Amino acid sequence: PAPEGSADRRAAVLGPEDDLDTVVGAIHAGFEGTDEVTPRPADRQRRMIREGLLTLAAAYDGQGAVVGGGSHGPRGGTTELTGIAVLPRARRQGLGAAVTAALVADARAKGVRTVFLSAQDDTVARVYERVGFARVGTACIAEAPSS
Numbered sequence: 001p002a003p004e005g006s007a008d009r010r011a012a013v014l015g016p017e018d019d020l021d022t023v024v025g026a027i028h029a030g031f032e033g034t035d036e037v038t039p040r041p042a043d044r045q046r047r048m049i050r051e052g053l054l055t056l057a058a059a060y061d062g063q064g065a066v067v068g069g070g071s072h073g074p075r076g077g078t079t080e081l082t083g084i085a086v087l088p089r090a091r092r093q094g095l096g097a098a099v100t101a102a103l104v105a106d107a108r109a110k111g112v113r114t115v116f117l118s119a120q121d122d123t124v125a126r127v128y129e130r131v132g133f134a135r136v137g138t139a140c141i142a143e144a145p146s147s
Contacts, residue, residue, distance in 0.1 A: 013102055013103070013106045016049045018058075019039075019066070020042035023069045027070065027083050033088055053073055055103060068095055074112050079116075082117070084117075097130060
């Protein structure tokens with residue numbers, strides 16, 4: 001369930017002692033397009049949170065069940081939001097935007113001045129624009145030639 005101290009019960013930043021395995025499983029399920037959450041070991045994320053290299057946030061449905069999440073990795077005055085996903089059954093309810101807002105608020109509280117992300121498509125980009133992000137460029141990807 002959502003941590004008691006979270007202001008928006010739909011999304012909350014987590015600590016290393018929270019149930020990160022379920023959150024990581026929900027993020028993977030969201031990207032895989034399934035509602036079936038299988039907890040995944042989050043030892044790496046737990047260690048990175050303790051070291052201040054990662055912030056993980058969870059999204060919760062109306063019953064307090066984990067239905068997604070995302071992260072950011074602050075480095076000095078810059079951070080990238082990554083891995084923001086919500087289960088198909090919980091989409092179009094503002095949960096992705098709530099996770100994004102929670103991560104941005106956490107980054108700002110840590111003194112981060114530049115927050116960026118990459119959207120996988122125009123539909124996702126519109127979600128980020130609704131929470132205050134502006135399009136400023138196009139990412140370029142280099143792929144290895146096929147053999």
